[in-house]
Amino acid sequence: MGRIRVLHSLESVSSGGVEQRRLSLARHLDPQIYEQQLICTKAIKSLPTQFEEAGCKITEVGAFRSILDLPRYKSALRVIREFRPHIIHGAVFEGVAMSAIAGTLGRVPVIIGEETSNPINRSWRGNFIYKGITALTHHMVAVSPAVEIYLTEKIGLARDKVSVIPNGVSEKKRPSVESTINLRIKLGLTEKDFVIGTVGRLFDRSKRVSDIIKAMPLIVQNTSNAKLLVVGTGPDEPQLRELAKSLGLTDKILFVGYQSDTRQFYELMDVFVLASAHEAFGLVLVEAMFSRLPVVATRVGGIPKVVVDGETAFLCDPFSPSQIADKVIPFFKSAALRKTFGDAGKERARKYFSENRYVTDVSQLYQKLLNVNKVQD
Incomplete structure (x- = not known):
């Protein structure tokens, strides 16, 4: 296998913590091992430029009108067919949906979703839809034990299908x-x-x-x-x-x-x-x-x-x-x-909670899932 191709999928790329964690991956996953791209509904403010500088191309697919917005999935599917990722990794509700649905249609070997919120107030309808979406993934990431409980007890995922990977933060230099x-x-x-x-x-x-x-x-x-x-x-x-x-x-x-x-x-x-x-x-x-x-x-x-x-x-x-x-x-x-x-x-x-620990944990999960699914180029 050549470089491992990873396609990230998010709802938007602006200035939030979820986007910052993806930027950590774009910057610090070994470029000799990984090639990365990202799809999102929209990209605003300064982060898109930083992704491009890190060598991670961003493609906007447009805002979702509903969770079954077929044109959005078709746009995501075009990127999948061009990039041919070994892994698609989605975060936030819409990002997980794109990862699961477009990833399944595009026959991506490893489909990962990541729950970055603690959706205790998510409606029964939202939980029902999310249960169907996550059923299409090979694995789910929880950012804390509380989220793991949500995924296993509320959504009903098997415990071996969920990994807890706490967020990691870049330690910034102290200002003068x-x-x-x-x-x-x-x-x-x-x-x-x-x-x-x-x-x-x-x-x-x-x-x-x-x-x-x-x-x-x-x-x-x-x-x-x-x-x-x-x-x-x-x-x-x-x-x-x-x-x-x-x-x-x-x-x-x-x-x-x-x-x-x-x-x-x-x-x-x-x-x-x-x-x-x-x-x-x-x-x-x-x-x-x-x-x-x-x-x-x-x-x-x-x-x-x-x-x-x-x-x-x-x-x-x-x-x-x-x-x-x-x-x-x-x-x-x-x-x-x-x-x-x-x-x-x-x-x-x-x-x-260092950035280095986070990137290492995600890389180890990628390698594990590729091996489990016997993915070849």
Whole structure:
């Protein structure tokens, strides 16, 4: 066999964590062994250029009108017939559907799906469709043990058909002191401010940034110099801004919008908070740990397997602003506690959630499945 041809399939390529993991594969799977391409419904922002620079061609097939949108599958099938992949690897609902259906029609030897969310609120109809889709795959990847439980117990897949491969994150270089000082000045922050930070899409049904905002009055009672730094944008930003205003917190909360480089913003934070109602993994938690930040997060989905309660983070129940405040305040009171948790978090991130470990795990799965299915060129 020559190089192993891998076709990735995604719903879209923009700036999300799923796309970043595929970019890790495009950049770091050995090019002497693998040749990669990607199909998606649409490609926006800067990542498509980065894929091309990594030698991974992207083909857009157009947005799905329904899960049975035949023209989309025909477009995907054309790419399969031209590229002739040994493996098709889909992620996100539409990506898994393209992988399973177009991969089956195109007789791709190894069909892989990857569940990157923790779809506890997926409708019975959605679960029914997903069960049919995943039946066409040879193997499914779960990004956390919580997702593995969903796939085996809710969808009914055999345990030997599912592998847990936790996400891996690239450890970015620490920004210069000068750039950090300049950003702090630009945002109107001072050295005395105690900065609570959160990063993510402002979709409050799942991310619950509103709970962090509601925790702020309780935190401010203990420290008048507390500030909340919200990095990200989304459909619920206007409502969140209005909530901050109604609580008299306009001068305490900074909405800085979408940032292509979040590393410099982590540098401004004293503690990182993720208040999700459900979360398959929580990539931003690893980013925060790589930035040596202590964490406060909700005890949902894959989060308890990413952080360690009482060592790298304090966990709390979802939908509980008072608990968020209770867990944040000890970090305000003790710089030593922040350092202890931050150091432990960085060590854990490097040990379990590195980009290199992720790429190695995926490569080993590819090799295993090719051998099991006796794939030849």
